[in-house]
Each structure stands twice: as C-alpha cells, then as structure tokens.
Amino acid sequence: MTALEARVRVPARGVDATVEVAAGGTLVLLGPNGSGKSTVLEAVAGMVPGADVRVTLDGVDAPRAPRDRRIGLLSQDDALFPTMSVRDNVAFGPRSAGASRAAARAEADAWLARVGLDGLGDRRPGALSGGQARRVAIARALAAAPRVLLLDEPFAGLDVVVASEVRGLVAGLLAGVTAVVTTHDALDAYALADTVAVMDSGAVVEAGEAVEVLTRPRTRFAARMGGRVLVEGTMRGGALEIAAGVRVPVSGGPGAGVPAAVAAHPGAVALAWSEPPESRASGSAWVADAVRGLEPRGDVVRVHGALLAADVPVEVVGGIAAGTPAWFGVPRGLEAYALTAGAPAR
Amino acid sequence: MTGPRWLAPLAALGGLLVLLPLAGLIARVEWTDLWSLVTSEASLTALGLSLRTSVVATVATLVLGVPLGFVLHGMRGPLRGLLRAVVLAPLVLPPVVGGLALLYAFGRRGLLGEELGGSVAFTTLAVVIAQTFVAMPFMVVSVESALAARSGRHEAIAGTLGASRTRVLTRVTLPALGPALATGAVLAFARALGEFGATLTFAGSLEGVTRTAPLEIYLVRETDPAAAAALSLVLVAVAIGVVALAYRPLRGAA
Secondary structure (H helix, E strand, O other), X not given: OOOEEEEEEEHHHOEEEEEEEOOOOEEEEEOOOOOOHHHHHHXXXXXXXXXXXXXXXXXXXXXXXXXXXXXXXXXXXXXXXXOOOHHHHHHHHHHHOOOOHHHHHHHHHHHHHHOOOOXXXXXXXXXXXXXXXXXXXHHHHXXXXXXXXXXXXXXXXXXXXXXXXXXXHHHHHOOOOOEXXXXXXXXXXXXXXXXXXXXXXXXXXXXXXXXXXXXXXXXHHHHHHOOOEEEEEEEEOOEEEEEOOEEEEEEEOOOOOOEEEEXXXXXXXXXXXXXXXXXXXXXXXXXXXXXXXXXXXXXEEEEXXXXXXXXXXXXXXXXXXXXXXXXXXXXXXXXXXXXXXXXXXX | OOOOOOHHHHHHHHHHHHHHHHHHHHXXXXXXXXXXXXXXXXXXXXXXXXXXXXXXXXXXHHHHHHHHHHHHHHOOOHHHHHHHHHHHHHHXXXXXXXXXXXXXXXXXOOOOOOOOOOOOOOOHHHHHHHHHHHHHHHHHHHHHHHHHOOOOHHHHHHHHOOOOHHHHHHHHHHHHOHHHHHHHHXXXXXXXXXXXXXXXXXXXXXXXXXXXXXXXXXXXXXXXXXXXXXXXXXXXXXXHHHHHHHOOOOOOOO
C-alpha cells in the first residue's frame, strides 16, 4: 500500500490543486462537470502534456514516465483496446510487467471472474454492454497491480441498476487499494470515501474526513455537492442568527458570537410563498428570502434562494419566476458546528 | 451526401474516360490465344519478376514508410510541411526524373556509387529501389493521416498499464492502424507493379533481371501486339483485383 500526494498545476485549464491519500485509503474528489477533476487524475497518471505535476508515492518523488509510475487510470471512456480480446486487454498489464503469456492469461481470467465476467474472455470489447466494458476496464486496471488507482467517474454513463452493481463491486475491490475516485454524485462519496476533497473551478475548496465534509461542510459549494444546504450565521444563545433578527434554534454549537452553521437537507426545508405559518406550530424557523433559480432534480424541483434552498414537488413552483419572494422553513434543532478554521467542529 | 443533378453527366464522362480505354484494351485481346500468350516464356519471366519485385518493394515501403509517417506525425511547425513535401515528391515527379535522380544517387558515378562497391543500377535491386521510391508516399500519407485521426488515449492508457513504448507501438498503435496499413500497402503494391519510367531509366530492360511486365509490354507492343494486350490484361486484372479487395478510402486529412 502506498500513500499518494500530488500537486497538479495545469494553467491552460485553470487547474491548481493538491490531493493527498493515505496508504490504502480512498479519496473521493467531488465536484461538478468542468471543475477539473478529470484533469487532476490524468495529470497524476502522467497523461497531460504541459502539466506541472509533482507526485510523491510514500514520500518519494514518482518517476516521470507513466510506465514506471505505476499509477493506474480507469478513464470514463473505458479506453479498452478494440483490437484485442477482453482477456488480452486484462492480461496487458501483467504481460507488460514481464509475465509469460500463459501466466498473464490465467491472471486475466482470475480477474474477469472477480469482476463477474467469467467466460467472456474471448469477446471483443465492441461486443460488450456498457456495464461489462466498465468491469473489464476495472479488471484491466487492477490486474496491472498499480500502486495507486485513479477512477474517473467510474459509474457515469451506466444505467441506475448497473451503476449500483458496479459501485458495489468497486467498493469491494478498493479495500486496501490506495485510490482516488472522481464523481459529481454525493452517493459515490458516501459509498466509497474515507476522505473527500471538493473541487470548484480547478481548485480544492474543502477537504477532510468523508463524514466531516459531507455532514458538516464549511462552504456552500461543498454543502451543495454533498446534497445539503449550508445555513451560516453566528451563535446567539441556543440559536443561529442568520441575519439581524432572524434566528434558527439549533442544538449544540460553539459559544455565543462564534461563526457557525447547520447543514440542512433541502428536502427537509419547507417553503411558503406568502406569510409563513405560525413558527411554533410548524416546527420550522422561517427565513425571508427570494427565489433565485429553479433546478429540476427528477421528481422534485430545488428552489434556490440567496440564503437557502428547498426541494419541493414540481407542481408547487408552476409559474414562479426569479425574484419571487419566498419563505424558507429551516427545521429547528439541527446540530450546529463552528465555522472558524481550525476550531473543533462542535 | 448527394450532390446536385448536373454532377451526373460529368461523373458519367469521367467514368467513360477510364472505361473506354479498358474496353479498347479488352477488344484487342485475342481470347483464343490468351493462355499461350500469357504463359510464353518471356511473359512469365516478366510477370514473375514484376510480382517478386513489387512484393519486396511493398515490404520496403512498410518498413521505411511507416516510421516516416510516425516522424511526420510527431513533427510540428513549418519543417513538417517541408519534409512532407519532400517525402511525397515522388508522387508528382515524372517517373523518368525519379529514375535519373536515382541514377545520380546510386549509379556508378552517383553520390554513393563507390560506397556501394560499384553500381546497383541495372540490377534487380535497382528495380526494387525504383518501385519503393515511387510507392512509398502512399504508405507515408496513409500512416500519417491514420495517426492524425487517433486521440492517443489508448497509447496513454497502455503507458499507465506499464507498457514500454515499443510494446505500445506493436500491441496498440500498429494493430489499430491495420486498415490504414492495408490501404497503404495495396496502393504501394499497385504503384510498384505499374512502375515503368523510373525502372527503365535506373534499371534498364534486361530480360529476367530488370525487364518487368510493363517494360515487356512496351517492348513487344509493335512486334507482337497480341502478347502486349494479353500481358496488359493480366496487369489490369491484378490491379483492379487488389484494389477492390483491400482498398478502403483514406479518412482524415492527408
């Protein structure tokens, strides 16, 4: 097992990021499309010409040539070699490392069995389904015995059922493998991550233990990537003061006067258009805001305000335009945590 | 895509320009004597020499032209355009000029005449050199455009899997270039088979040594027109057959 530390600078793509993974751990790089996640991975793998990359493995500078670096990359497009059989694709790593043809093929078959593709070794990559191709790519990457494995959006482009199966497979195979996984989906982070780094516009904006980053985010961006909405304010007694006179009762939290936040689920935030219901009766603390944008998310619509966001059924927002005044109801008693850098989170 | 209708008569004219001469040739063939004419000793000797030298020349275009295609693809800037123009010059050069140039390079009094221990001119090797000279551009163009159409992603992934550059070339890039190599080889073979001017100038016309089928045809066209027509028909059949079997249009820009 190998610990990875990498500083990646690709000015042409506006990327400047540092990532760290402990030996045997899994770092999930969470960010929207275009945030530079893939660039970071490809640069670490040595595939981006002109990138200024410093990679250390167990504290030692990694060799420059990709073949000596032994950092595997599972790319979004699978990139299976179309002119080889599935077996030869998987055997490619062992063969490159000097294994005999027979040994490499036996190893390839063992890996194919491990990813649930027993008996498909003679197929051509073109004859595989999307899920099968992804499994072959995973087997090929791991068969090369990489010191670190990088997985670029490993579940993107697969249908929901197949994605779940592959996610389960990857979670099992990554045990004990130092890995970096990019995703824009908080579900992947919950399923795979020991640590999480949130990327925005080419930079890491927040990083730390997975639970910490996902449930106690410090930036609105990280909160959004983790499927939450960050309510920031200052502690006043047992409440979080969001704006002058607007207070949300919380549990825990730092002492009075300390900047703090709660991370609410948008689905738990209520929404009202006119006067808010009687606060005490509704169980929510109501905050006046205005609609900034509507984000369709399957069967709900996330209504974004300047401060808050709420998931509501589609029919609720019919005819609502940006600028419409709205009241957001934050559940009372959410756990508050300090936002001061370096301060304990409780 | 279908063009406007007025393209059709022009296309028909173009087709006729190619078809009519072929029809004329076929009309001249004396079918009853065809077999004996083609299997006459002189014809067989010339045909055999042509096939052997063309195959060797095709292999030579693979061995030399593929690396040239890679080098051209890897170059940047104006130097690339210049080198490409030089390498592809035999495509547009009159073959006689090519033959003369070869003579001045490898002939007895040529640049390398003495280093080569006398002259390679007027030997079977000279035939192969002349054919390779005129046929190699097809391979270079084919390889370079095929490489330009590749993203390099498979090669990069192969590198992360621990493959050396040689292994990436032989196991990933070259297999993927298969169709382009086939196209280049077919065009090169057909060009080598039809080579006349450069061969005559650089290699001469010695029976069994340098007199390939095109030279034999030219030689007997007046003394024995029936033999010339028969041999021509064989060349036409081989050329059309090979191209129909293996040629696929080039993709990407040359």
